[in-house]
Amino acid sequence: MQIGTLVELLGGKIIVGEQYSDKKIDFAFSSDLMSDVLAFVSEHAQDCVLLTGLTNNQVIRTAEMLDLSAIVFVRGKCPPMEVVELAEENDMVLISTPHTLYATSGILYGQGLEGVPL
């Protein structure tokens, strides 16, 4: 699924990284626990989008360590400017959606976006 399509499906907006909206992703992982992201996403990180309600810089650091390229912030959250800048430095796409984590996961799963294989 292209990132642009994902944004449309979620009624979301791209906070930063518009230029990467053609990039294709194959998996998603929903979590507010960054250690779980580090533990379970590793192998498929480059093709995975992270769905989370956390908006601090550790989310970006976690994504950076794994080479995760896209993050969706749920419940209408938008991270603070220094967090957005850190994401920009690391060539990431940040997206905000008004949906809850549950609904966001459901919408994408229903459209064929799979969870990361464990």
Added chain:
Amino acid sequence: MSKALEMDRASAVMAYDYDVMKEDFAHAGSASSDIKKKCREIGLDKEIIRRIAVMTYEAEINIVIHSEGGVITVMLMSDRIEIWAVDKGPGIEDVELAMTAGYSTAKTSAREMGFGAGMGLPNMKKCCDEFVIESAKGESTRIKMVIRL
């Protein structure tokens, strides 16, 4: 307590030290970020870089959350990479329990940052080829992690 773990710094082709401050959540991850960039410059394999990044980041977060501060050392040897995380205490009372996935003593401040899920040490062990931890209550915690090249 005598220290069984000794760092063989003389055998390192390159060695880098990173100071990590207690409860410095704002900068937590910056050491790991720099280490990752250096690994890229050296031209290490992508998957090895990712393993190193996860190990150093978890170690860095652990020092920030649990310790009085410490140092992460990365050494490039002829056949391996050694990563050391050495803190100033206060030490781990039950190391075996601390290694159990899901067990955590992290405070609310750490949980708010997305950590304290009790996966840090198990994650670090999973990512490396050799993992040694040495700690006791009131002592410093010393962790040695090896990735063979």
